Amino acid sequence: MSANRWLVTGNYFTSYRDEQKIFSTHLDRTIFSVFLLCLFVWPLLFKLSSRNMLVVDTILIAIVAVMGLNLLTGFAGLISIGHAAFVGVGAYTIASIIRVIGDEHLLITHAWPLVILIAGLVGAVFGAFVGLPALRLRHLYLLMATLSFQIIFQWVINFSAFFNQGQTISVGRVFWITGKIGRKQHYFFWYYVILVVIIFLGLGVRNILRTRYGRSLIAVRDNDRAADAMGMHPGFTKVYAFALSGFLAGIAGALHAYLYRGVGFESFTLHHSIVYLAMAIVGGMGTLNGSFWGPIAIQMLELQVENLAEEAGHFLPSNMNLSTALRPLTFGLVIVLFLMFEPRGIANWWRMVRSYVKLWPFRY
């Protein structure tokens, strides 16, 4: 294996083991570690206001959720328009624990990593249940299963007194070794928690994708009959994909509940499912780093849209609610335009830059 990946123009791997490596050179590993270090250090150097920190945290949570969606839609080839409901399952797991034992119970305030894990597992169970039709059916029908799960979820939350009819259920402040996390450090603290979660989950997903299971996921997406003939069970593979995606979504939901210190119905509607889908598409389906680019791009876009709506609000009649109109419009446009002109998403730009550098000064 040649030393510099940037200058190599072909595939020089001599074994499958080499090709499956996450870091092919020491340099890669070093760069990655330095990058992670930067992610840990920068909040100490630049003091962001709570409002901006909240935006960063929201992006990170969206990254966790979109990783799950990307696993399902990008790698397993199953469209889900109920992903916000799976995220909601995670958040409402915490909410139901709180409704039973109260929001200042030790389990919620001290054992929160355990609670987050439980939320993920509950999400996985729900994901597997919704994915059960996959044992018999192909993707078109599964779209409907996820849609109906979204609607049933909204109904259950809206009409049951246990979940406070969809009104906010508040979550208590958590404790760390240093004591109670106050209002000032809240977003700061959760930045680090979510960052650690993302690093673990990201490495986990990356590793799953190079195992036998991950490769069978891609095989089933590309041709399920061929995969069947080669001894994989396409149905179970898809159900596992649903469970895994539900797990990631559940963790995202739990983090969402803790970050906003409350669980409300309005964060988990069909509109949010479409936003998650837009993130996955914009980032690049079927690539892991796509799940990082998509949320960043879409959240930035959302901020811009909000600013624009606010600006335009000065000139337009006040009864016209521009921001509710512009949001679906931009997300829809982004989905459609990316699918029409850049179906491989932002992650593909990186690939294009790399191949440009490699082939320079020649081109196709």
Place this chain on the structure above:
Amino acid sequence: MSYFFQLVVSGIVVGSIYALSGLGFVLIYKSSRVLNVAHGQIIASGCFITYSLTVWVGIPIYISFLASMVITFFLAMSVERIFLRRLIGEPIISVIMVTIGLMSIIDGLIYLTPFGSENYSFPEFFPATPISVGEVSISWTQLVGVIITFVLIAGFSWFFKKSTIGISMRAVSDDQLASMSIGISVPKVFGLAWAAAGLTAAAAGGIIGNITGLNFDTLQSFGIIVFPVVILGGLDSILGAVVAGILMGLIQQFAAGYLDGSWGLNGTGEVMPYILLLIILLFKPHGLFGIHEIERV
């Protein structure tokens, strides 16, 4: 007992509208295998066009009803031409996601109009006194709506069985390559399928608008409920869509009529179709009349 019959009547009224909207959905699926997630938005825009032509422009209702059908005919055709034509040959998954994006776009466009935030209702066109048979009553609007629905469904069935275009649409749904080789323009058929779906959607929208008033959320929910309807009927069967639509209307009315209020349940009518959808997907995914494709994996 009269309560039961009242539920049956209103179930048939709602169900026939479901049948009409399901028909448009099946038309697109049958010809191009695309699940049109944006169908509810097309229904809503048909309804709003009818309203603005009738009330704001002042055209008689029957003309504006027809005019809105013509407008959405061309609207849906141009949607197909602009967004979906260039995706022919792409994996079906990305085509479906384009329709999800379209749904979002049309949502946004409707929120820009006054219809997005405010509720309107059509003026009364028919006598306000309902027709009563015994203790069961049905309003004139509902009766006329049901009649129009069945006329349209009959018309489309005839169109598919007998007319050349209908037969070519069926041919394309059967085998695209074979129909291309005998000189059918497949893209044109796709466009026509979308146009016909837009036409039925506008009709459904106009009728819903007259019966329930113009509320964007209600109209959208009529689009989403198409999914359980067509799954129950079988995705590619027009007869299935009609039967399942009426069945679904009855189920919804019975659920709302008998389950709501007992055991602290509420709004069961809205969720029952989706619970049913999950059950059907698990046990009888091809629905009542769907072709039993061997898609088992």
